[in-house]
Amino acid sequence: xxxxxxxxxxxxxxxxxxxxxxxxxxxxxxxxxxxxxxxxxxxxxxxxxxxxxxxxxxxxxxxxxxxxxxxxxxxxxxxxxxxxxxxxxxxxxxxxxxxxxxxxxxxxxxxxxxxxxxxxxxxxxxxxxxxxxxxxxxxxxxxxxxxxxxxxxxxxxxxxxxxxxxxxxxxxxxxxxxxxxxxxxxxxxxxxxxxxxxxxxxxxxxxxxxxxxxxxxxxxxxxxxxxxxxxxxxxxxxxxxxxxxxxxxxxxxxxxxxxxxxxxxxxxxxxxxxxxxxxxxxxxxxxxxxxxxxxxxxxxxxxxxxxxxxxxxxxxxxxxxxxxxxxxxxxxxxxxxxxxxxxxxxxxxxxxxxxxxxxxxxxxxxxxxxxxxxxxxxx
Numbered sequence: 001x002x003x004x005x006x007x008x009x010x011x012x013x014x015x016x017x018x019x020x021x022x023x024x025x026x027x028x029x030x031x032x033x034x035x036x037x038x039x040x041x042x043x044x045x046x047x048x049x050x051x052x053x054x055x056x057x058x059x060x061x062x063x064x065x066x067x068x069x070x071x072x073x074x075x076x077x078x079x080x081x082x083x084x085x086x087x088x089x090x091x092x093x094x095x096x097x098x099x100x101x102x103x104x105x106x107x108x109x110x111x112x113x114x115x116x117x118x119x120x121x122x123x124x125x126x127x128x129x130x131x132x133x134x135x136x137x138x139x140x141x142x143x144x145x146x147x148x149x150x151x152x153x154x155x156x157x158x159x160x161x162x163x164x165x166x167x168x169x170x171x172x173x174x175x176x177x178x179x180x181x182x183x184x185x186x187x188x189x190x191x192x193x194x195x196x197x198x199x200x201x202x203x204x205x206x207x208x209x210x211x212x213x214x215x216x217x218x219x220x221x222x223x224x225x226x227x228x229x230x231x232x233x234x235x236x237x238x239x240x241x242x243x244x245x246x247x248x249x250x251x252x253x254x255x256x257x258x259x260x261x262x263x264x265x266x267x268x269x270x271x272x273x274x275x276x277x278x279x280x281x282x283x284x285x286x287x288x289x290x291x292x293x294x295x296x297x298x299x300x301x302x303x304x305x306x307x308x309x310x311x312x313x314x315x316x317x318x319x320x321x322x323x324x325x326x327x328x329x330x331x332x333x334x335x336x337x338x339x340x341x342x343x344x345x346x347x348x349x350x351x352x353x354x355x356x357x358x359x360x361x362x363x364x365x366x367x368x369x370x371x372x373x374x375x376x377x378x379x
Contacts, residue, residue, distance in 0.1 A: 005045065044248055048263070055105075055265040064154045071123050084119050091152060092122060092125065102354070114363065135147075135277060139282075141283070141301060149178050168192045168193065188374065191318065192370075197333035197336075198295055203326075205330075209290075212234050228273030315345075324352065347366070
């Protein structure tokens with residue numbers, strides 16, 4: 001039996017939280033559910049908890065490691081006879097908040113393997129559990145400079161070429177910092193649902209973080225880390241009704257279908273979050289969400305501020321008007337000073353944050369355009 005979704009008290013909208021303060025925070029964001037909805041939601045949660053499908057990690061091999069952070073290469077992937085192998089390798093960079101395998105979640109929805117099959121030498125950066133003794137002392141800038149940049153340079157050196165890089169969510173924000181420090185190692189960059197202007201008027205995430213911080217700060221102090229269940233409480237508060245209705249929909253699915261197995265795989269991933277070391281968490285909250293250093297041009301890496309408009313490579317921004325986690329305005333702000341430049345462009349969507357990876361239309365609407373864009377810089 002699974003014990004998720006975490007934290008269960010937030011999803012149920014009740015004051016039976018298993019950790020201090022979450023019920024007060026979540027009470028501000030009640031889902032508008034009828035009594036019947038609540039019954040169906042509970043049935044969906046029970047079906048999820050008891051589901052007999054056990055997702056298995058897809059096979060990979062580690063080609064690089066530093067402080068527990070690894071670069072993974074997919075194994076067992078076959079390419080067609082007529083597939084061209086592209087000159088530039090590709091590194092996928094996920095967020096720190098959840099495990100990296102959302103980009104390699106299940107055979108039929110693995111962005112990593114899909115791109116590899118189409119001729120990209122694709123690799124996945126796996127942040128691990130961030131519990132290495134040296135990682136626990138790093139802030140977000142140090143993590144980018146001493147780990148992410150080293151990972152990019154390792155792939156670049158192995159191929160004696162530049163690297164195409166794709167950052168998902170917070171991974172894309174970090175990738176911009178790495179691009180500022182190592183521009184000569186990057187051929188092009190895809191930013192998939194990556195926040196930049198944290199004070200964009202349509203960004204509910206930054207607003208909720210400011211409400212959330214007084215509740216979570218004692219836990220960060222006590223544990224010297226941002227607990228994963230607090231992050232899940234934050235995400236659930238962005239769309240509490242949606243968090244409930246996904247279980248209502250799951251309860252009506254054929255429980256033996258691919259759709260149900262994909263739901264279980266993604267939900268298991270969501271509930272397997274990572275505690276973020278204190279320095280990284282505080283940097284993200286104070287410098288990004290509260291200070292908006294990125295959006296106002298005050299995020300300094302190395303000798304100067306990170307300015308996407310002057311980075312010397314193609315930047316392809318993928319943003320959605322229906323993304324409750326990273327708003328369209330926040331993600332597309334990367335291009336605000338670069339409009340009209342051929343090497344900077346935008347794919348505008350209308351789907352959810354995770355749907356960009358696992359949605360039924362993800363392959364045709366998102367992955368294929370990314371693949372085609374990468375081809376411009378990978379041959």
